[in-house]
Amino acid sequence: MRIALVSAFPPSRHHLSEYGFHLADELRRRQLDFVVLADELASEQPELPGFVVRRCWRVGALNNVPRVLSAIRQSQPDLVWFNLVYSSFGANPVAAFAGLCAPALSRASGLRTHVTLHHLMENCNLRHADINFPRLYHFAGSIATRILLRADSVSVLLERYRRVLRQRYGATNIGVRPHGTLGTPYPPDPGLRPATEFRMLALGKWGRYKRLEVLFEALPAVLDAVPHATLLIAGCDHPNRAGYLAQLQQKWGAHPRVRFLGYLEEDEFEDVFRSAHVAVLPYLSSGGPSGVAHIAARFALPIVAASIDDLVRLADEEGLALDTFDPENSAELAARLISLAQDSGRRERMAEQNYRVALNTTMPRIVASYLAEFARLLGEQPQIPVTPEREVTTA
Numbered sequence: 001m002r003i004a005l006v007s008a009f010p011p012s013r014h015h016l017s018e019y020g021f022h023l024a025d026e027l028r029r030r031q032l033d034f035v036v037l038a039d040e041l042a043s044e045q046p047e048l049p050g051f052v053v054r055r056c057w058r059v060g061a062l063n064n065v066p067r068v069l070s071a072i073r074q075s076q077p078d079l080v081w082f083n084l085v086y087s088s089f090g091a092n093p094v095a096a097f098a099g100l101c102a103p104a105l106s107r108a109s110g111l112r113t114h115v116t117l118h119h120l121m122e123n124c125n126l127r128h129a130d131i132n133f134p135r136l137y138h139f140a141g142s143i144a145t146r147i148l149l150r151a152d153s154v155s156v157l158l159e160r161y162r163r164v165l166r167q168r169y170g171a172t173n174i175g176v177r178p179h180g181t182l183g184t185p186y187p188p189d190p191g192l193r194p195a196t197e198f199r200m201l202a203l204g205k206w207g208r209y210k211r212l213e214v215l216f217e218a219l220p221a222v223l224d225a226v227p228h229a230t231l232l233i234a235g236c237d238h239p240n241r242a243g244y245l246a247q248l249q250q251k252w253g254a255h256p257r258v259r260f261l262g263y264l265e266e267d268e269f270e271d272v273f274r275s276a277h278v279a280v281l282p283y284l285s286s287g288g289p290s291g292v293a294h295i296a297a298r299f300a301l302p303i304v305a306a307s308i309d310d311l312v313r314l315a316d317e318e319g320l321a322l323d324t325f326d327p328e329n330s331a332e333l334a335a336r337l338i339s340l341a342q343d344s345g346r347r348e349r350m351a352e353q354n355y356r357v358a359l360n361t362t363m364p365r366i367v368a369s370y371l372a373e374f375a376r377l378l379g380e381q382p383q384i385p386v387t388p389e390r391e392v393t394t395a
Helices: 017-029 064-075 093-099 102-108 134-148 159-169 213-225 244-252 266-274 291-298 309-318 330-341 344-360 363-378
Strands: 002-006 033-039 053-057 079-084 112-117 153-156 174-176 198-206 229-237 258-262 278-281 303-306 322-325
Touching: 002 017, 002 064, 017 033, 017 079, 017 363, 033 064, 053 064, 064 093, 064 102, 079 102, 079 363, 093 134, 102 112, 102 134, 112 363, 134 159, 153 159, 153 363, 159 174, 159 309, 198 213, 198 291, 213 229, 213 330, 229 244, 244 258, 266 291, 278 291, 278 330, 291 303, 291 344, 303 309, 303 330, 309 322, 322 330, 330 344
Parallel strands: 002 033, 002 079, 033 053, 079 112, 112 153, 153 174, 198 229, 198 278, 229 258, 278 303, 303 322
Antiparallel strands: none
């Protein structure tokens, strides 16, 4: 089986590049034959060693479909795997929509085609994306969804998404496969989390629906009750919100209990997450099941998250331990953080629970499920069984 994986890919930082890396890394670990058809880089940088990468499309370009299809033909795969959100091919609606036609055209060319769709347009609150014509965007999104469903099969990350696609679009080719743990899970180690601090970690691509204002509003109340608390801000600006973190750093950078860590590379996660006491997800709405929540689970970290539907459903479906707060209520967020800071026993129980979730949803298990689906599409005998801990539902 030769696979062409179409995805943003590091050192790009575009949507799902980190997830694309972990999918490709697991394919490489299994010594499978594959090529990554990735987004072009803004400047020349060396490729990650050990991968065959062809940079054949550009974020925001209008000609991505012919370029991707040409690269697919030249790669001669047995199956094409698209790793997508609606804005994978660009923030411009025309470029984004055009790019999303690639899976349907890949299938029309005679190739087995699978799409991993990380969210649904129906669940996106476009008010937080500063969209001027949200009804038009949702209408275009519904057409894009119908086009994506023309792939041979589609995977979504929550059961809720599958129900929407079945009920609203009559889809019968949907599988539910969880996001998965990005990397090796680490058991809780309280000794790595300094007793002289309470480290609150927020990681993300900030400025659109992931915003930090409510967290900074909560900080004075947290410090009044927990003077040894420290706020760690990691990540970068959302591609459409350049300068967002710089403005916050100008205001808060000199604060003795605030640290801006910048963008974290994969090899920096362990030190930062294993020494933190809680991961904070201050989101206004959802862009799909949170990758940050899964990173936190990987490092056995308790989670405090905004009470938005996808995060609540994620916790329910996968069993994550998280406390929730009204996304616009800084006093409620402060109360949740203070409560955890003052209850080390509960932090340890939450850490253990999230570690167990991470063990049950490792990338080897998740990718094994995908490979079983690909074998089915190709009429081959699956060499690897579907993951036992989570039923993959197809209709």
